[in-house]
Amino acid sequence: MSVRHAILGVLSAGPMTGYDLVQFFHDSVGFVWSAPQSQIYPELHKMEKAGLVRSTLALRGKLEKRGYAIAADGEAELRRWVEEIVDYPPERDPLRLRALYFDLVPFAAARSQLRAHIAYYERRLEQWQERAAALRELRAPLLEKRLALRAPEEHETMAALKAH
């Protein structure tokens, strides 16, 4: 149940609306944990019931918008979860599964699978590098919000991530 913790993590940088969260899942946290909009709103409701977040209703004209902020219990839970060491999820890799049966199809088909695979990971790598660069230059909105902590620390986190 990690959408929950991903949300807590984002909210730990500051309060925001469900919509904002959706955006972050689209282009920043989404890099490591993706979640669709249809999962975020219900989860926020559940989290509020569980006392992990608090919400306040605001208005923009007639439009209702609900701001969510992390609660004390939420912060505690987030920290607990980060420290917790758990088992890894079972392996499930569609390409490797396909690769097991490459002997069943023409060589050319296998080759284009692998080409597509390489292309995919090259794109991915580019995205990561771009993202890492952005973080180093402090261009990330969430990171900016976190500047209550000193910046170099985040750099190390990111370095660790990239090392992985």
Next chain:
Amino acid sequence: MSVRHAILGVLSAGPMTGYDLVQFFHDSVGFVWSAPQSQIYPELHKMEKAGLVRSTLALRGKLEKRGYAIAADGEAELRRWVEEIVDYPPERDPLRLRALYFDLVPFAAARSQLRAHIAYYERRLEQWQERAAALRELRAPLLEKRLALRAPEEHETMAALKAH
């Protein structure tokens, strides 16, 4: 819906029981696509209804056992699926997600996370190497069954896998 294709793949090496399949998912295909027993039996039923596999009832004493064999439609479907190029599943990495929030916990906690992570992957790598060695020496039961094709081909497949 890839349990289905994983099962088809295993069955393409020869007919076997549900129980046999469970074993293979436990220690060979499971390396790339894990599936619990409670998923395999129902899936076999569905696949039989869909005409992808055929089953025959056999007895061992009073004990019923059902042998499953891949049907023509199943082979076709497997081949189709192997050739198909699809999008990658969304990213969802629990450790990387944790790593994003390492700044919230004591340094020591982050360090032991990373240590555990490294240990995990070292174990994993060992397992892969062992497995690869077994395949090269043709010690794998499924591979033995496939020796209707010439063996060197499988080597290449495995090489591709390892390269990945």
Next chain:
DNA sequence: CCCCCCATGTAAGCTGTTACATGATTGA
């Protein structure tokens, strides 16, 4: 005035997890 963005939700359906349940056979 129209389109894109902001903003929030619901519903059906599939996949996978955890746990429960049962019973026969084989070998030590």
Next chain:
DNA sequence: TCAATCATGTAACAGCTTACATGGGGGG
């Protein structure tokens, strides 16, 4: 005779995907 292995299933639930649904605000 006892434990491990062979053998097959069911049920409840959690998590995620895809699609549907609605409506106001802001800028060109």
